[in-house]
């Protein structure tokens with residue numbers, strides 16, 4: 001007995017894009033403070049969410065359908081939910097917080113202050129955030145013909161070492177901002193408060209399907225965000241062992257002139273990084289320029305072997321990026337760059 005994962009979590013586009021950026025930046029730009037700090041922020045958010053995913057996966061309950069991260073459109077806006085749990089009785093929204101140190105929540109002033117390493121940082125009110133998501137989701141459900149299902153929000157603090165202070169000792173807050181460790185208890189409490197089935201099994205199944213189909217992952221232009229242009233980036237394909245660029249294509253293999261390592265498929269990572277950083281399409285000509293090769297035949301073979309969606313014919317053919325969930329999940333910042341930001345945890 002455990003919840004069903006209706007949509008598994010995958011790395012958000014921004015996280016994959018920062019990993020790609022560290023592969024593609026020239027060495028002297030890799031310490032760029034804003035880039036390193038945004039990467040750390042994305043990574044911490046993802047790690048915190050995975051931490052809560054694990055706790056939820058051990059909840060001994062059937063009939064819970066978990067969407068590990070979903071972004072829906074309620075025109076003209078999009079709204080993102082860290083974790084959505086669909087049941088026949090009610091819908092749970094989990095707003096996951098990865099902040100460490102001490103979190104002081106003031107329910108009168110509607111503010112959350114984080115104290116860490118002698119610094120004081122102000123954050124958005126997480127309860128208001130969860131409330132806003134409830135409103136957006138309620139409108140979205142109404143557009144899809146569902147009106148009467150209750151929606152509840154929980155702010156889940158991902159790490160047990162974080163201290164939560166309810167400054168006003170507001171009794172409601174104890175049930176709204178919770179530690180990951182008490183997640184099961186609060187899910188059970190809320191479930192007991194809503195004993196009646198609202199959705200039929202058929203409605204539940206249909207809603208599961210619709211939610212998955214309507215998920216629109218966010219793509220972030222990290223190059224534009226940090227003012228990165230071609231002059232900051234390597235040309236060609238980098239060596240996955242030592243980072244040297246460009247490596248050379250010889251006898252159906254990519255060979256690094258510096259460390260002599262060999263990789264027949266090194267171009268695939270470079271093409272995927274192009275999709276993450278530049279644009280979600282590529283032509284044969286763009287591929288040749290990207291990989292610094294002359295042969296249209298070689299580019300054709302490379303692109304075709306990746307089973308990408310494509311349109312058009314011959315010279316006009318366009319190849320499309322895979323969906324964000326289909327990118328390799330085991331990618332990470334190259335080992336030889338890690339000393340630039342030693343405080344990072346890199347699993």
Ligand SMILES: [Zn+2]
Pocket residue numbers: 239240241242243244256257258259260261
């Ligand atoms: Zn090398």
